[in-house]
Amino acid sequence: QKEVEQNSGPLSVPEGAIASLNCTYSDRVSQSFFWYRQYSGKSPELIMSIYSNGDKEDGRFTAQLNKASQYVSLLIRDSQPSDSATYLCAVFFDTGGFKTIFGAGTRLFVKA
Amino acid sequence: SQTIHQWPATLVQPVGSPLSLECTVEGTSNPNLYWYRQAAGRGLQLLFYSVGIGQISSEVPQNLSASRPQDRQFILSSKKLLLSDSGFYLCAWGRGSTDTQYFGPGTRLTVL
Numbered sequence A: 001q002k003e004v005e006q007n008s009g010p011l012s013v014p015e016g017a018i019a020s021l022n023c024t025y026s027d028r029v030s031q032s033f034f035w036y037r038q039y040s041g042k043s044p045e046l047i048m049s050i051y052s053n054g055d056k057e058d059g060r061f062t063a064q065l066n067k068a069s070q071y072v073s074l075l076i077r078d079s080q081p082s083d084s085a086t087y088l089c090a091v092f093f094d095t096g097g098f099k100t101i102f103g104a105g106t107r108l109f110v111k112a
Numbered sequence B: 001s002q003t004i005h006q007w008p009a010t011l012v013q014p015v016g017s018p019l020s021l022e023c024t025v026e027g028t029s030n031p032n033l034y035w036y037r038q039a040a041g042r043g044l045q046l047l048f049y050s051v052g053i054g055q056i057s058s059e060v061p062q063n064l065s066a067s068r069p070q071d072r073q074f075i076l077s078s079k080k081l082l083l084s085d086s087g088f089y090l091c092a093w094g095r096g097s098t099d100t101q102y103f104g105p106g107t108r109l110t111v112l
Helices: none
Strands: A011-014 A019-025 A030-038 A045-050 A054-058 A061-066 A071-076 A085-093 A100-102 A106-111 B003-007 B010-013 B019-026 B032-038 B045-052 B055-058 B064-070 B073-078 B087-095 B100-103 B107-111
Touching: A011 A019, A019 A030, A019 A085, A019 A106, A030 A061, A030 B100, A045 A054, A045 A061, A045 A071, A045 B100, A071 A085, B003 B087, B010 B019, B019 B032, B019 B087, B019 B107, B032 B073, B045 B064, B045 B073, B055 B064, B073 B087
Parallel strands: A011 A106, B010 B107
Antiparallel strands: A019 A071, A030 A045, A030 A085, A054 A061, A061 A071, A085 A100, A085 A106, B003 B019, B019 B073, B032 B045, B032 B087, B045 B055, B064 B073, B087 B100, B087 B107
């Protein structure tokens, strides 16, 4: 059974701080990893994808992947109140059948 | 660029009534298509996915069905709604070897 796990939170950080969101997955046969942001009442939007070990930066967002530890994280620098949302981790497992599994999400609150 | 549409945006239906939700994608061909349901405060539950016209895979046995009559059209249906069918219904399209998924705006369904 493939699983993607996230701490449900809520994670509360002050404005301007770094928010760190974590995700673990159960199966080593995985190639691609995604972070989605979902505002309350809205649909998820893709913010980052990462495919190889290490860091990938896009503006204030940095995704970090460690396949040996089966761990992917998202760092948000200079957090803003507008970053307050639920962040979903998704993992693409290339083992046949339906391949992408979503975590339940971590709620982030950025306090002004 | 690609665009995904869903309608209606909101729907209130009595128990036992039929349901039809529609999703269309523009700007791409032969996408993978998905229906998800998200209950209040919960994660994404995959309902159906399709890799081509007329090809539907069901992930969760229930009173819902899906059809793909055209390449970029995906329909979710029910003959008789249950109270437990209430939720936020999301259509997504995916592409590429990593199945990067993009979500539509969603339909909020309330069954009374």
